[in-house]
Amino acid sequence: MTRQEALQTLQVYTKAPNLVRHHLAVEAAMRAICKIHSARTHNFENEEMWAIAGLLHDADYELTRNTPERHTLYLEEKIGKALPKEVLYAIKAHNYKYTKATPISAMDWALYTCDELTGFVIAAALIQKDKKISSVTVEFILKKLGEPSFAKSVDRAQIQACEQSLKIPLDQYVGIVLAALQGIATDLGFEA
Template sequence: MTREQAFNLMTQMLQSKNLQKHGLAVEAIMGALCKYLKQRHTEQTDEEFNEEEWAIVGMLHDADYELVEKDPKRHTLVTAEKLKPLGVSERIIEGIKAHHDGIKSGRENLMESSVYAADELSGLITAAALVRPDKKLASLTEESVLKRFKEKSFAAGANREQILACEKELNIPLEEFVGIALKAMQGISEELGL
């Protein structure tokens, strides 16, 4: 599956522009995490760090969000059903399922842990940008995101435990994880409208 095919599928399946942007944000973070982790895990095979795969998992992780609104237990399964006949790799399908606790309990590789943690962090970063006077990512700093992280009532839907999978499962300190994700999202600020 090419990036363009994934993008077309996401925009076909999701009407909400905000959800489309969320897909793009997680795509960008996943690409950055793949590069970062590849350098740190030279003992692992190249197969683990196929950047296109990581990016597609990020882009499509919530693709069926609107389609399963009435039955959230099926979240990610509808996307999986759409991807199977397209010959998409099992790693991508499992990665998408892995971001949703209700479907898969536990992550099996670095890509799965990455999408699990990046999903929630992207929401927190977006919320932190939106409360700034200019509503822009450009002026948002790692420190202010970390401050927001500690404010439990701020963007309470962004699950802090899930974000902390960066430390427990990826071995990336929270500060560094926020830095990687913020930079990745700043890199596509125009697409995100932030």
């Protein structure tokens, strides 16, 4: 599956512009984490696969909103055969609490951890005075992560899992994901 095909598939199932943007954010984060992880471990990782996992991970979200135990399994039924098996597994693993597909590979863990972090970065951007994502700093995000009342639905432990699973310290991980999202600011609806 090419990026263009993944994007078209996403748009078949996902109508809300915010949710499309969430997928673009996770795609950008996945590409950035893939590059860093590959460089650090000297293990070649397939960036296009990581990107497609990001681009499609919540494609069935609108259709399974009231049945979270079906989230990702519905997508598997619809398009599972068109996806590389590693991509399908990573997608299911981001909802492992229901699917029982425990994250194993670096791609699985990257998707699981950056899914929450991208949402948190967007939340941090929206409270900037100028509402620009370019104004957000790593320090600001780290400070806000320590405030349980801010974006309280975001699971901090899920983000923090980057340290154990990917061996990337939290501050660096935040920096990687923040830079990736700043790089596609306008696609995410922010002023450049």
